[in-house]
Amino acid sequence: MPASVLVVGGGVAGFAAVRELRRRGYAGELTLVEPQGQPYDRPPLSKEFLTGETDAHRLLFAPPAWFAEHRVRLVARRAERLELDDAAARPRVVLDDGAVLTADAVVLSPGGRPRPLAVPGGDHADVAVLRTRADAERIAARLHLGARVTVIGGGFTGAEVASAARAALAEVTLVSASAAPALTAVGPALAERLHAMHAAHGVDVVEGAVTRIDHHDADAPEADAPHRVHVALVDGTEASVAADLVVAAVGIVPDTALAEAAGLAVDGGILVDEAGRTSHPAVFAAGDAVRRRTAEGAAAAPADPARHWEPAMHGGADVAAALLGEEVPGCGAPWFWSDRHGVHVEGVGSMIPAPGGRIVDRSVRGTVVASFALDAEGRMTGAAAVDDPTAVRAARRIVDRGLLVDPERLADPDVPVRALLRG
Template sequence: MTGAGIVVVGGGVAGFSAVQELRSRGYEGPLSVVSPEGLPYDRPPLSKGYLLGTEDAEKIQLAPASWYPEHDVAVVASRAAALELDGARPALTLDDGTRLAADRLLLATGGLPRPLAVPGGETALTLRSRADSDALRALLEPGTRLTIVGAGLIGAEVASAAASLGAEVTLVDPVETPLAPAVGEDLARRLHSMHAERGIRTVVGLPERISDAPQHAPDAARYLVHLADGSAVPADVVLAAIGIAPDTALAEAAGLEVEDGVLVGPDGATSHPAVFAAGDAVRVRQPGGVVGVPLRRAEHWEAAVRSGQAAAAGMLGEAPPEFGAPWFWSDRHGVHVEAAGTMDPRRAPGARTVLRVADGVAAAAFLLAEDGHLLGCAAVDQPLVVRAARRIIDRGIIPDPQRLADPSVDPRKLTR
């Protein structure tokens, strides 16, 4: 058995952020990252720049290769096979049989793409890793018929990239206006309508099975995606973009508390005192010792960064940083979308939406609580508006709805 110090399992942004935070907080002990794909890299480009070929593998690394020896961080390019918690220290067994002991261990195992659970669903590709993106890109040529099941963030981003590569794209989703809870109904409609404007077919439907298509015609598709209404969509390639499931296999086998994610405190602490967890695979227990349902898993990039930073503090016995309103972004069809806070009115009875309209289209939307406080904001190509909204939310300011709606008001003045 080798090692000690702190071992981080996972080479995504949560694991890397934890490593970075540990060193920035002055931790000088042994530090290892177990990442089967080698150097940690960023996932968001996999459905955008990396898929398009405008960013290569080196470009999407979270830090240059030189950063790790400079900060005395060992990268172990192996897969974690088992976690033992019955000794004095956690012990990690790798797939090559190597055992690593740790004073403290961080699970940042992320999520696994949800498979399409219908007959024939195993033929659908998924997108979570660099290898997945490489495999999909190899199949996208002008005229390729790509059917994407799921029109959320990843599905929409892949549709945009694939269409620009010349593929004939069909988006299938059971919801008429995807992303409405994330960005509000008005912006969601605007964003979804952009697909048709760029030649992408959108279908409201639910897949029931995937079959091989009859090969009578010379241009016959490879598959047929059969929908619940009896129709079928021809496809040469099918992609399932229906979200992720938390990768909790190590945690469950080791006996940690798991409930649709590894259960942690605000500092990433699990049910074992020497094991912490962060990223897409965790659910935070409600603060203040409240008994009830843990918070929902957060599956956005910034949430993973924050989670890793909080766990780093927790492993050092320090208080986690204080974070402001949550934030995420997405890119499609040449526009940049951002949102902060929550835009889901179901979470706040009595909430109302205020729109900022520019050039006849909704450019930003604000969700106001019944008492006037700002709950959330979403915007298209309006980063300063979202930045101002985050400050308003964090400071508890009650904004003037008329100024929020007025596109002539400088976003930098909204907090005054």
């Protein structure tokens, strides 16, 4: 067991690692390096925090006193470098003030960064992104009645920002490259239904790819808006949208810089096994920054795994167990949730049907309320539902147990999903 553990990154993965180490009775030295100070949660940033229904204090994972009570040293600095001389030496972490910290084991949980919008003008400082509390504060301050807000990207974050902006009575345009952007997460029918909600809630949905963003000095006489977003529409024509605020939500890239520079195996994420072990015996990793490797050490499919809160949290907790030499609990099929325009979406497992598999939809009065992915043998591999967490909870148990299900009963809204647990 390591006498000291240093965790880099205090998002949900890093905080879960620290909390779980203490919960399991770890009595060694514990340090958490987090440049933003007190660790806080991210999902509310695109929801209640944007709409003003929650505040910064309620985002915190734990009250400030928790860290002293649990003897966790919180270092509000950025880790600049991880130094690993050889497998026998203790890892060293160099901070942005030049200080050097050493520990017997290091956990990397630096999360991800917003994927850059790779078009001319896309990297302008005025193009907002949403990853941190400061990002959310910047966006929230500009959501108000009549503000022209263009959101680029129709995935979960983009959809939530568009929804929050409408709630603030802004004039919202959503640019999406697809008519069903959440397809791989919830299946085609629910993805279409969810995407259609934008138009129903007054969002102007533009289908196409952004080609350029022009930025104007607000006082320039020819400028009708500070920003103009140019879009190549799917029908082959072009459009441009005037905006007071542009938010780019086109995905995230795992933050692998520290790991890569230290010589750890990286391929679309820091490569880890099921316990969060990297290619160096004293370094573990968890959360959005990682990607699972196969037993042979190569990156496992998919190339760009979905990155969600609960798998990140379990990843941190798993690392804690592994550090103590205890059995790693794991979390089964990955689960996520999202909210938009007053509805709650949950999903579990993979909604990309396996070869020979299929998607089964469950509808109520012509509206799809849940979808399930089955493999070629009829085993459920994924599920998603709108406003029905109970169904997803039951589906999760079915997926985790690898149960065969009857597609007809699955499609029948009068059969509770939990009834299928009994076969």
